[in-house]
Amino acid sequence: MALTHFDAHGDAHMVDVSDKAVTARVAVACGHISMKRETFDIISEGKARKGDVLSVARLAGIMGAKKTADLIPLCHPLPISKVAIELTLDPDLPGVRIEATVKTTGQTGVEMEALTAVSIAALTVYDMTKAVDKAMQIGGIRVIVKDGGKSGRYEAQ
Amino acid sequence: MALTHFDAHGDAHMVDVSDKAVTARVAVACGHISMKRETFDIISEGKARKGDVLSVARLAGIMGAKKTADLIPLCHPLPISKVAIELTLDPDLPGVRIEATVKTTGQTGVEMEALTAVSIAALTVYDMTKAVDKAMQIGGIRVIVKDGGKSGRYEAQ
Amino acid sequence: MALTHFDAHGDAHMVDVSDKAVTARVAVACGHISMKRETFDIISEGKARKGDVLSVARLAGIMGAKKTADLIPLCHPLPISKVAIELTLDPDLPGVRIEATVKTTGQTGVEMEALTAVSIAALTVYDMTKAVDKAMQIGGIRVIVKDGGKSGRYEAQ
Amino acid sequence: MALTHFDAHGDAHMVDVSDKAVTARVAVACGHISMKRETFDIISEGKARKGDVLSVARLAGIMGAKKTADLIPLCHPLPISKVAIELTLDPDLPGVRIEATVKTTGQTGVEMEALTAVSIAALTVYDMTKAVDKAMQIGGIRVIVKDGGKSGRYEAQ
Amino acid sequence: MALTHFDAHGDAHMVDVSDKAVTARVAVACGHISMKRETFDIISEGKARKGDVLSVARLAGIMGAKKTADLIPLCHPLPISKVAIELTLDPDLPGVRIEATVKTTGQTGVEMEALTAVSIAALTVYDMTKAVDKAMQIGGIRVIVKDGGKSGRYEAQ
Amino acid sequence: MALTHFDAHGDAHMVDVSDKAVTARVAVACGHISMKRETFDIISEGKARKGDVLSVARLAGIMGAKKTADLIPLCHPLPISKVAIELTLDPDLPGVRIEATVKTTGQTGVEMEALTAVSIAALTVYDMTKAVDKAMQIGGIRVIVKDGGKSGRYEAQ
Numbered sequence: 001m002a003l004t005h006f007d008a009h010g011d012a013h014m015v016d017v018s019d020k021a022v023t024a025r026v027a028v029a030c031g032h033i034s035m036k037r038e039t040f041d042i043i044s045e046g047k048a049r050k051g052d053v054l055s056v057a058r059l060a061g062i063m064g065a066k067k068t069a070d071l072i073p074l075c076h077p078l079p080i081s082k083v084a085i086e087l088t089l090d091p092d093l094p095g096v097r098i099e100a101t102v103k104t105t106g107q108t109g110v111e112m113e114a115l116t117a118v119s120i121a122a123l124t125v126y127d128m129t130k131a132v133d134k135a136m137q138i139g140g141i142r143v144i145v146k147d148g149g150k151s152g153r154y155e156a157q
Numbered sequence: 158m159a160l161t162h163f164d165a166h167g168d169a170h171m172v173d174v175s176d177k178a179v180t181a182r183v184a185v186a187c188g189h190i191s192m193k194r195e196t197f198d199i200i201s202e203g204k205a206r207k208g209d210v211l212s213v214a215r216l217a218g219i220m221g222a223k224k225t226a227d228l229i230p231l232c233h234p235l236p237i238s239k240v241a242i243e244l245t246l247d248p249d250l251p252g253v254r255i256e257a258t259v260k261t262t263g264q265t266g267v268e269m270e271a272l273t274a275v276s277i278a279a280l281t282v283y284d285m286t287k288a289v290d291k292a293m294q295i296g297g298i299r300v301i302v303k304d305g306g307k308s309g310r311y312e313a314q
Numbered sequence: 315m316a317l318t319h320f321d322a323h324g325d326a327h328m329v330d331v332s333d334k335a336v337t338a339r340v341a342v343a344c345g346h347i348s349m350k351r352e353t354f355d356i357i358s359e360g361k362a363r364k365g366d367v368l369s370v371a372r373l374a375g376i377m378g379a380k381k382t383a384d385l386i387p388l389c390h391p392l393p394i395s396k397v398a399i400e401l402t403l404d405p406d407l408p409g410v411r412i413e414a415t416v417k418t419t420g421q422t423g424v425e426m427e428a429l430t431a432v433s434i435a436a437l438t439v440y441d442m443t444k445a446v447d448k449a450m451q452i453g454g455i456r457v458i459v460k461d462g463g464k465s466g467r468y469e470a471q
Numbered sequence: 472m473a474l475t476h477f478d479a480h481g482d483a484h485m486v487d488v489s490d491k492a493v494t495a496r497v498a499v500a501c502g503h504i505s506m507k508r509e510t511f512d513i514i515s516e517g518k519a520r521k522g523d524v525l526s527v528a529r530l531a532g533i534m535g536a537k538k539t540a541d542l543i544p545l546c547h548p549l550p551i552s553k554v555a556i557e558l559t560l561d562p563d564l565p566g567v568r569i570e571a572t573v574k575t576t577g578q579t580g581v582e583m584e585a586l587t588a589v590s591i592a593a594l595t596v597y598d599m600t601k602a603v604d605k606a607m608q609i610g611g612i613r614v615i616v617k618d619g620g621k622s623g624r625y626e627a628q
Numbered sequence: 629m630a631l632t633h634f635d636a637h638g639d640a641h642m643v644d645v646s647d648k649a650v651t652a653r654v655a656v657a658c659g660h661i662s663m664k665r666e667t668f669d670i671i672s673e674g675k676a677r678k679g680d681v682l683s684v685a686r687l688a689g690i691m692g693a694k695k696t697a698d699l700i701p702l703c704h705p706l707p708i709s710k711v712a713i714e715l716t717l718d719p720d721l722p723g724v725r726i727e728a729t730v731k732t733t734g735q736t737g738v739e740m741e742a743l744t745a746v747s748i749a750a751l752t753v754y755d756m757t758k759a760v761d762k763a764m765q766i767g768g769i770r771v772i773v774k775d776g777g778k779s780g781r782y783e784a785q
Numbered sequence: 786m787a788l789t790h791f792d793a794h795g796d797a798h799m800v801d802v803s804d805k806a807v808t809a810r811v812a813v814a815c816g817h818i819s820m821k822r823e824t825f826d827i828i829s830e831g832k833a834r835k836g837d838v839l840s841v842a843r844l845a846g847i848m849g850a851k852k853t854a855d856l857i858p859l860c861h862p863l864p865i866s867k868v869a870i871e872l873t874l875d876p877d878l879p880g881v882r883i884e885a886t887v888k889t890t891g892q893t894g895v896e897m898e899a900l901t902a903v904s905i906a907a908l909t910v911y912d913m914t915k916a917v918d919k920a921m922q923i924g925g926i927r928v929i930v931k932d933g934g935k936s937g938r939y940e941a942q
Contacts, residue, residue: 453610767924
C-alpha cells in the first residue's frame with residue numbers, strides 16, 4: 001500500500017484535492033500534559049484566583065490551529081469555521097487534559113488542525129510552568145472523532 | 158510559589174530577560190508516535206526505497222523550531238544557532254522515536270524550541286500516514302537535557 | 315447580554331460560523347495620524363517629489379489586511395477578494411487621513427481586516443517619520459460601513 | 472530635512488544600523504478604545520466573572536509586538552527581551568486604556584513594537600465586542616517614553 | 629494601456645475579484661539553477677546515496693507556494709488544492725531543472741504560486757550547496773501553462 | 786566532498802554555528818526580469834507618472850529578505866541590519882535589473898537574504914505586469930559580493 005503524500009517516484013507532493021467535494025467537516029483531537037502534584041496545585045490556584053495558565057494555553061491552541069498549513073509541509077490551507085479548546089484540570093493525572101474541536105467547509109479534513117491545536121496548547125502549558133517543573137510530559141495526542149469526508153465517520157475506540 | 162509568566166496582578170507578560178547574561182545554551186527534547194504494525198512497515202519500506210516520511214518530518218521539525226516564538230505566546234524570539242532532529246524507527250513501539258537538539262547564544266533557554274521541533278515532526282508523521290492509520294498516538298514529549306543558563310544543567314531521570 | 319467570543323463557561327473560542335451563508339461582504343474603516351506642521355510639510359513634499367511615505371504605508375496596510383487572522387486571536391481566516399487604501403494629506407489636521415475598503419465572499423464580515431489595514435498603514439507612517447517627530451498620534455480608527463451579512467448594513471453616524 | 476527611510480534617489484530602504492551601538496532600549500506607548508456605556512459594562516462584568524476580554528487582548532498585543540518587523544516594511548527585526556501590556560477599564564471614557572512597555576538590547580529602538588502592541592490589543596478588544604457595539608473608536612495611540620539610544624530619552628509632554 | 633494593480637490615481641491596490649467566477653485553475657512554471665560540474669556531481673551522488681538536496685528543495689518549494697500571498701504584496705490569498713514540484717538533474721546544464729504545478733478552485737489564477745514555488749526551490753538548492761559553489765546562477769523562471777480563468781489557456785511558446 | 790547541511794547519516798540539519806565569530810557581514814546579489822518592449826514601456830511610463838511598479842517591488846524585496854529564514858528550511862534566523870534594493874529600467878534587456886545589498890552582524894552570512902530579496906522583487910514585477918505580458922522571464926539571479934565571514938571576500942567574476 002502506498003502513502004498518498006508521495007507520487008509514483010516517491011517524491012513528496014501536496015495531494016490534489018481539487019476534485020473532492022466541498023463538505024462540512026469536523027475533527028476532535030485530545031491530549032494531556034502530566035506534571036508534579038506541586039505544579040498541578042499552582043496551576044489550579046491560578047485558575048481560581050490569578051495567573052490563568054489555561055486561558056493562555058487555550059488562546060495559543062486556537063491561534064496554532066490557524067497556522068497548521070504553515071507548519072505541516074503537505075497540509076492544504078483551509079478556511080477554518082470554528083475552533084474550540086477545552087482544558088480540564090485532572091487531579092488524578094495530575095495534569096491538564098486538552099480537547100480541541102475544529103470545523104471547516106472544504107475539500108479536506110481538519111484532523112491536523114485539531115491535533116496542532118492540542119499540541120500548541122500543551123506546549124504553552126509547559127512554557128508557562130517550566131520554571132517550577134522541567135519534568136512535565138506531553139502525551140496521549142490523538143484523533144477521537146473525524147467526520148464529513150468521503151471516508152465517513154471515524155471514532156477512536 | 159508564583160509563576161514567572163504572570164505579574165503581581167496575575168496578568169500574563171513576556172518576562173524581562175534584559176538583565177540575563179548572553180550565554181551558550183542547549184536543550185534536547187524527545188517524543189514518539191506509535192502506530193499499527195502495518196503502518197510501521199509502510200514507513201520502514203519507504204525509508205529504504207522511496208517516499209521517505211522521516212525526511213519530511215525532520216525538515217518540518219527544523220522549520221517548526223524557528224517558529225517557536227510565533228507559536229508560544231510568551232516565548233522570547235531567539236537567534237537559533239543549531240537544530241538537529243533524529244528520527245528512529247522503533248519496531249518495539251512500533252513507531253518513530255524523535256529527538257531534537259537546539260542551540261542558541263542568548264538570554265533564555267531553548268527547551269521550548271526543542272519541544273516544538275519534536276511536536277511538529279510528530280504531527281508531520283501523522284499527517285503523512287493518516288490515510289492508512291487514524292489511530293496513531295503522539296506521546297512521551299519531554300525535555301531530557303537543558304544546559305547553559307543560570308539555573309545550571311538539567312537532565313531528566 | 316453575553317459576548318459571542320466566550321462560551322457558557324466564559325472560555326474564549328473561535329465562533330462557529332459553519333452554518334452562516336456565504337455572501338458578498340464589504341467593510342470600510344477609517345483613521346488618521348496627526349503630526350507637527352513641519353512633519354506634514356516633509357511628507358507632502360515627498361509625495362510630490364521623492365520619498366513617498368504614503369505609498370509605503372498603503373502597501374503595508376494592504377499586506378496587513380491579509381494578516382488579520384494571524385494577528386487577532388479569534389478572527390476567522392478569510393479569502394479576501396479586494397483591499398484598497400486611500401491616504402489623504404489633510405493640512406487642517408495636520409496629518410494623514412486613511413480609509414480602507416475590504417471585500418470578501420465568505421461566512422463572516424471583514425471589518426477587522428479593514429480596521430487592521432488602517433492601523434498598520436498608520437503605524438507605517440509613524441515609522442517612516444519618527445526620526446523627525448516622535449509626538450505623532452494615531453486616532454479616529456473606526457468602522458464607517460459594513461454590509462453583506464445577516465445583520466444588514468451598518469453605517470457610522 | 473530628509474527622511475532617513477529614503478535614500479538620495481527617494482527610494483525606500485531599510486536604514487543601515489550596523490554601526491550603531493548595541494544598547495539596552497525601552498519604549499512605552501499608550502492608546503485607548505472608547506465605547507458605549509453598555510459595552511463597557513459588559514466588559515467590566517466579564518473581567519470580574521467570566522469572558523475576560525482584557526486577557527485575550529493582552530496576549531494578542533504581546534504576540535503582535537513580536538510580529539512588528541513582519542508588519543512594518545522598513546522595521547528591523549529585533550530580539551525583544553520584554554513585553555508587558557496593561558489594560559485598564561476607564562469608566563470616564565468609557566472604554567479601555569492600554570499601555571505597552573517593550574525592551575530590547577539591540578541597535579535600534581522599540582517604539583514601533585510598543586505602538587504595534589497597543590494597536591493589536593485595541594483591535595482585539597474591538598473584535599471581541601463588535602457584536603454588541605460597532606461604533607467603538609480606537610485613538611490616542613502614541614509613544615510616551617523612549618530611552619536607550621543615541622538620541623537620548625524622549626518623554627511625551 | 630494601464631496596469632490593473634493601480635487605480636485611476638496610480639495608487640497600488642489589491643484588484644477586486646469578487647465578481648469573478650470561482651473556477652478550477654491550474655498553472656505550471658519552470659526554472660533552473662546552473663552550477664559547476666563538481667557541484668552537480670556532489671548533488672547527483674547525494675540523490676543516489678544520502679544527503680538528498682532535491683528532496684529538501686522540493687519541500688521548500690511546496691511550502692513556499694503556500695506563502696505566496698504573504699510574499700507578493702498585491703496577491704490574493706487562495707485555497708491551494710494541489711502543489712507538485714519536479715526537480716530533474718540535467719548534466720548538460722549542468723544543474724537542476726525545476727517545474728511546479730499548482731491548482732486551485734478560486735477567483736484568480738495561481739501562476740504566482742507556481743513561480744514562487746520554483747523560486748524558493750531554486751534558492752534552497754543554492755543554500756544547500758553554497759559551501760562548495762558560490763557562483764551558481766538561478767534563471768529561466770517563467771510560466772509555461774496557465775488555464776482556467778476568463779482569459780483562457782496560455783501556453784508558453 | 787560532503788555538503789555541510791547533511792550529517793554523517795545524510796540527514797538534513799541546521800548547521801551548528803554557535804562557535805563561529807559574530808562579525809559584520811555583507812552580501813550583494815543581482816538578477817533581472819526580461820519582458821516585451823510594450824511591457825517595458827508601460828512600466829517606464831508608470832515610473833515617471835503614476836503606477837510605480839518598481840517601488841512596490843522594492844518594498845516586497847525588502848520584506849522578503851526578512852522572511853528568508855522562514856522560507857529556506859536550513860537557514861539561520863539573523864538580525865538583519867540593512868537592506869537596500871536598486872531596480873533599474875534597462876531598455877536593452879528590455880526589462881528591470883535588480884540588485885540587493887544586505888548587512889548583518891552575526892554568525893552566518895546573508896547571501897540567502899540578498900538572493901531572496903532579488904527573487905521576491907522580481908516575482909512582484911511579474912505579478913504587477915502579468916495582465917499585459919505572461920511571457921516575462923526571471924533570470925541571472927546570483928551572488929556578486931559576499932564578505933565578512935571566515936571564508937573571506939567573494940566577488941563574482
